[in-house]
Amino acid sequence: MLFLVRMDVKVPTHLSAAEFDAIKAREKTYAEQLQREGAWRHLWRVVGEYANYSVFDVPSNDELHRLLSGLPLFPFMTVHVTPLAKHPSAIQ
Known part of the structure; x- marks a missing residue:
């Protein structure tokens, strides 16, 4: 099943820059x-x-x-999910 997902991140103000950088590094590893x-x-x-x-x-x-x-950034995200279906006019 295909899903279009929009993720908006609100940078947490209670974390230090070093803590936030560590979360972003874990996020990158997981996403990759x-x-x-x-x-x-x-x-x-x-x-x-x-x-x-x-x-x-x-x-x-x-x-x-x-x-x-x-x-790892999920607690700081607003996520919108749209399920996708094949369009009858799509050539692929």
Whole structure:
């Protein structure tokens, strides 16, 4: 199943810069792992915002929730999920 996910991060003011950098490093490692495994198919930055649009390919809603909630930045995110279906006019 394909899902379009928008993730907006609100930088926590209660963390030091070093603590936040450590969280971001863990986030990068986890995101790269999911991309290598094929679950996180596409990742695009939203220009001018601390946000991204991503496409996930996972077998279920529950699996997507498990992956998203495993993101180290998840506690600081607003997440919007849109399930995707093949369009009848798509040539691919």
